[in-house]
Amino acid sequence: MGFLGYRRKDGTCGVRNHVVVMSSVSCANGVVHAIGRAFPEVKSITHTEGCGRAGEDLEMAIRTLSGLGRNGNVAGVLVVGLGCESINAKNLADEIGSAGRLVAHLSIQDAGGTVKATAEAMGIVKDLIRQAHVQEREACSWSQLTVGLECGGSDALSGITANCLVGAVADWLVEQGATVILSETTEMIGTEEILRNRATDPALGKKIFDLIVNQKKKAEEILGPLASLVISPGNMEGGLSNITEKSMGCIIKGGTTPIREVVAYGAAPSEKGLVIMDTPGSDIFSLTGMAAGGAQLILFTTGRGSPVGFPVVPVIKVASNHQVFERMNDDMDVNAGTLIDGASLVEVRDDLTALVKEVAEGKSIKAEINMQDVLSLYTTGPSF
Amino acid sequence: MKQNVIQIHPKDNVAVAVAEIREGEVLVGISPAGMRAVTTIPRHHKVALHDIKAESPVIRYGEKIAAAASLIGAGEWVHTHNTKA
Numbered sequence: 001m002g003f004l005g006y007r008r009k010d011g012t013c014g015v016r017n018h019v020v021v022m023s024s025v026s027c028a029n030g031v032v033h034a035i036g037r038a039f040p041e042v043k044s045i046t047h048t049e050g051c052g053r054a055g056e057d058l059e060m061a062i063r064t065l066s067g068l069g070r071n072g073n074v075a076g077v078l079v080v081g082l083g084c085e086s087i088n089a090k091n092l093a094d095e096i097g098s099a100g101r102l103v104a105h106l107s108i109q110d111a112g113g114t115v116k117a118t119a120e121a122m123g124i125v126k127d128l129i130r131q132a133h134v135q136e137r138e139a140c141s142w143s144q145l146t147v148g149l150e151c152g153g154s155d156a157l158s159g160i161t162a163n164c165l166v167g168a169v170a171d172w173l174v175e176q177g178a179t180v181i182l183s184e185t186t187e188m189i190g191t192e193e194i195l196r197n198r199a200t201d202p203a204l205g206k207k208i209f210d211l212i213v214n215q216k217k218k219a220e221e222i223l224g225p226l227a228s229l230v231i232s233p234g235n236m237e238g239g240l241s242n243i244t245e246k247s248m249g250c251i252i253k254g255g256t257t258p259i260r261e262v263v264a265y266g267a268a269p270s271e272k273g274l275v276i277m278d279t280p281g282s283d284i285f286s287l288t289g290m291a292a293g294g295a296q297l298i299l300f301t302t303g304r305g306s307p308v309g310f311p312v313v314p315v316i317k318v319a320s321n322h323q324v325f326e327r328m329n330d331d332m333d334v335n336a337g338t339l340i341d342g343a344s345l346v347e348v349r350d351d352l353t354a355l356v357k358e359v360a361e362g363k364s365i366k367a368e369i370n371m372q373d374v375l376s377l378y379t380t381g382p383s384f
Numbered sequence: 385m386k387q388n389v390i391q392i393h394p395k396d397n398v399a400v401a402v403a404e405i406r407e408g409e410v411l412v413g414i415s416p417a418g419m420r421a422v423t424t425i426p427r428h429h430k431v432a433l434h435d436i437k438a439e440s441p442v443i444r445y446g447e448k449i450a451a452a453a454s455l456i457g458a459g460e461w462v463h464t465h466n467t468k469a
Contacts, residue, residue: 241464
């Protein structure tokens with residue numbers, strides 16, 4: 001059992017077959033955008049990084065960009081650099097190429113400016129598209145799939161309907177051998193004991209516990225009195241009695257299986273099953289980290305309504321209630337609101353796992369149809 | 385009858401009201417059927433499915449989310465007034 005996807009040389013599988021043009025530094029974004037306008041089927045990845053950062057932020061940007069290039073959904077990448085930046089375009093292309101992707105790079109300074117670089121890039125991209133089109137879908141197993149989980153714009157029903165539904169799907173995916181990434185460390189505050197006990201061994205349990213406790217400390221240090229905005233029950237009138245209950249409503253989307261690994265932002269898990277990625281709760285940073293960690297598909301729950309998608313990853317939108325499903329129907333793929341009318345969780349789960357397979361095999365979801373290609377690299381420190 | 389509560393996990397000793405439930409109304413959506421709310425349960429709030437003794441865990445999502453601050457009777461509203469961390 002599995003799905004028809006694009007097999008890659010490094011053993012992963014694509015649910016899409018995208019050609020990507022990526023800037024290694026923000027100075028190259030103009031050329032990348034020009035190529036994106038000329039080839040609408042090409043996915044542009046631009047960002048604000050690539051120079052003027054040091055230490056952890058520089059490492060994280062390199063890890064994230066190379067991870068995005070190595071995502072199973074990517075067939076080939078052209079990396080466009082300026083020439084004097086700290087994230088060198090050739091090195092980045094080499095890292096992506098090490099995973100068996102088609103790669104090319106060019107420097108705007110070496111090409112002789114914007115016009116010449118764009119012309120050169122056009123030729124390279126045409127060639128990448130031609131080579132990518134040769135690939136066909138073949139049988140892939142669920143163990144070659146990584147699914148990221150996200151919630152954004154939550155409401156009182158998110159923890160009752162949509163997150164419970166996604167949790168049931170997460171358990172199903174783990175049972176099939178897939179990898180599932182639970183992210184958003186801030187939204188785990190209050191569940192550190194519960195998650196520690198779900199780790200496969202005590203050392204990992206301690207790592208999870210420390211990660212969450214440190215995130216709480218960091219929020220208190222930086223936000224001061226405003227920390228209560230991220231570490232309070234949030235909605236006592238809505239029936240949440242404490243922070244543990246609120247955060248359980250969030251992490252239930254990871255399901256109930258043991259936690260096998262904790263990975264840094266943008267890093268690829270080495271284990272199958274349920275893993276935690278240390279990301280902020282802010283949606284776009286989190287989506288970008290999980291895509292860089294190899295997620296070829298993302299399940300995103302929302303109660304108030306979020307339209308976002310991701311350039312190279314289908315983001316399936318699961319509405320927590322009828323109202324948002326109807327009001328923002330152009331952005332919503334699944335209505336978990338039926339659960340409050342008595343729909344059976346098992347039946348709704350089976351519908352969503354069937355949709356996951358269809359999307360894995362090429363069915364377009366709303367965020368793809370709307371071209372909701374949103375991406376942001378997470379950073380922690382100052383720029384120099 | 386229209387469903388008015390959801391029990392999220394089989395181990396849970398509370399269910400969540402999907403609409404306001406008045407005192408005396410039957411809880412629909414749990415088994416065994418026939419249990420009644422003994423207080424009003426506001427929409428999206430929790431109702432105890434069994435007696436929960438003081439200091440005993442309040443279980444939602446199959447996990448302990450709080451402890452009972454005093455005895456909570458089956459059918460009673462469960463919130464900050466009768467739970468503690």
